[in-house]
Amino acid sequence: MVSVSSNRKPASSCAIGELALDARQGRVGxxxxxxxxxxxxxxxxxxxxWEAAPQDVRPATPREAAEGAAYSAYPQQRGSV
Known part of the structure; x- marks a missing residue:
């Protein structure tokens, strides 16, 4: 039987090719x-x-995915022109 500490976050369940949120950086990728x-x-x-720890990465919700797409579509919102 495997014991898991309750204060540890599980590793990400995201697969390669999946849209995910890096919660630490607030970025969708x-x-x-x-x-x-x-x-x-x-x-x-x-x-x-960019590199992320698995415990900081989770599947992106549809809203996060849409916000990530809108953010990348309008570079002026990031301060670059």
């Missing part, structure tokens, strides 16, 4: 890979991957 106990995500429209 596609899970690109898992390696060495880390997850690698990339914005749906592309760009640089």
């Amino acid at each position: 596609v899970v690109m890979d898992t390696q060495g106990g880390r997850m690698y995500l990339r914005r749906p429209e592309g760009g640089r991957e």
Whole structure:
């Protein structure tokens, strides 16, 4: 029998290719890979991957996915022109 501490978060159940939320950074991305106990995500429209701890990553809700798409569609909202 395996014992799990109640104060530990479970590792992410997100699969490669799935849209996910990195709760620590507040970013929505596609899970690109898992390696060495880390997850690698990339914005749906592309760009640089970032690294996240599995316990900080969960499947994105439809609302989070839509907000992530709107955020990336309007760069002026991020302060870049």
